[in-house]
Amino acid sequence: MTETLVARGTPAAAVVVAWDADQAVTALYSANYRSLVRLAAMLVRDSGTAEEVVQDAFVAMHGGWRRLRDPDKALSYLRQSVVNRSRSVLRHRAVVEKYAPKGLPDAPSAEAGAIGELERSAVIEALSGLPARQREALVLRYYADLSEAEIARTMGISRGAVKSHTARGMTALRNVLEQFS
Secondary structure: OEEEEEEOOEEEEEEEEEOOHHHHHHHHHHHHHHHHHHHHHHHHOOHHHHHHHHHHHHHHHHHOHHHOOOHHHHHHHHHHHHHHHHHHHHHHHHHHHHHOOOOOOOOOOHHHHHHHHHHOOHHHHHHHOOOHHHHHHHHHHHHOOOOHHHHHHHHOOOHHHHHHHHHHHHHHHHHHHHHHO
């Protein structure tokens, strides 16, 4: 991130000053933390994990601020980092679930009941049944309100692939939601 400073009385003497990592990350954090946590929560379906994912992304950005080629694209970098870290969390969960020992079912806890109530929402249920790429494209498009170009950069795919994932995801959601009504 850069900031233009104008000396008093001499607007022609504008000087561009590069922010250091502390200032830049603090400004990005205060402006974008909540939206990034919401994005991560939609992807990993857990607010605590979402907060950790976003915190890790900010810590990594702070540590690598000097290596950032274009500081003005720091928000895009953060979004991509959050999506990639969310993918890593989901992959880790899949491995843990695959090799977890099978035990006897326990009685559901109060938290499980509350979470179950949230998951009963038809849209959330239908969204969670989509393939990961389709879910990511839909969440980034309709929840984070990103353009196709921003989604493509965030997911690391082409704009055509974004269109394809979005269209397929919307068709699948429409089919599932029509069955509920």
